[in-house]
Amino acid sequence: TQSTRPQRMLAAVHNNATRGDPRSVVKAIDQFCRQKEWAMNIGDEKGCILDSVVSEVNPAMVLELGTYCGYSTVRIASQLPPHAKIITLEFNPQNAAVARQIIAWAGLGEKIKLIEGSSGDWIPKLKEQFGVDTFDLVFLDHWKDRYLPDTKLMEECGLLRKGSILLADNVICPGTPEYLEYIRNSPRYKSQYFKSHLEYTRVEDGLEKSIFLG
Ligand SMILES: Cn1ncc2cc([C@H](O)c3cccc(CNC(=O)c4cc(-c5ccc(F)cc5)cc(O)c4O)c3)ccc21
Ligand SMILES: [Mg+2]
Numbered sequence: 001t002q003s004t005r006p007q008r009m010l011a012a013v014h015n016n017a018t019r020g021d022p023r024s025v026v027k028a029i030d031q032f033c034r035q036k037e038w039a040m041n042i043g044d045e046k047g048c049i050l051d052s053v054v055s056e057v058n059p060a061m062v063l064e065l066g067t068y069c070g071y072s073t074v075r076i077a078s079q080l081p082p083h084a085k086i087i088t089l090e091f092n093p094q095n096a097a098v099a100r101q102i103i104a105w106a107g108l109g110e111k112i113k114l115i116e117g118s119s120g121d122w123i124p125k126l127k128e129q130f131g132v133d134t135f136d137l138v139f140l141d142h143w144k145d146r147y148l149p150d151t152k153l154m155e156e157c158g159l160l161r162k163g164s165i166l167l168a169d170n171v172i173c174p175g176t177p178e179y180l181e182y183i184r185n186s187p188r189y190k191s192q193y194f195k196s197h198l199e200y201t202r203v204e205d206g207l208e209k210s211i212f213l214g
Pocket of ligand 2: 040041042141169170
């Protein structure tokens with residue numbers, strides 16, 4: 001039967017990355033996406049911006065919305081301090097299955113809790129189910145029309161504290177106009193745009209970093 005792109009990406013990781021070496025996993029995926037098949041990982045250019053935000057925030061608790069194949073999950077987790085954790089939500093079972101194996105190959109299973117399900121269903125359950133207090137960093141990379149409703153949901157569920165950082169991918173391409181309009185005009189956030197390019201292309205895209213002011 002025909003393999004899927006995530007399955008071919010996983011094969012590239014098994015064939016080209018060193019087990020237990022997250023950087024080699026990231027490199028193998030970027031090589032696959034540049035040389036073989038484009039895929040919607042954040043990629044290396046925006047990935048470096050993500051890396052700098054993670055090291056600046058030095059988070060104890062991270063939430064990622066949209067695991068896909070786990071590329072950004074591995075990038076973030078490989079920079080977390082000891083005992084820090086990332087919870088990542090993926091609704092598509094096929095994506096989740098590949099992500100679990102890529103995360104395992106990177107040797108980061110202890111730091112990452114992958115939940116198979118939709119952000120709208122799970123955000124309200126994170127406190128009671130996983131004993132989460134608040135998140136220090138949230139990375140938004142799921143359906144672009146869910147960025148705004150899920151941000152409001154996180155506010156309502158008390159998952160953000162004064163100083164929590166939201167980092168949103170694709171605010172230009174494919175674009176998240178309602179989210180940008182809200183977050184840039186809300187007195188409860190201080191936002192900054194990081195101009196970059198759509199992964200593996202020369203098309204403009206960027207990340208929006210927003211600090212929740214409480
Ligand atoms: C509710 N919920 N809860 C958890 C959860 C998880 C998912 C999946 O992980 C998932 C599946 C499909 C699409 C996405 C969003 N990502 C994108 O659509 C995207 C597109 C492009 C692009 C850009 C230019 C193109 F020409 C084509 C695609 C570049 C990018 O970086 C992207 O992130 C996310 C979905 C909903 C979820
Ligand atoms: Mg993206």
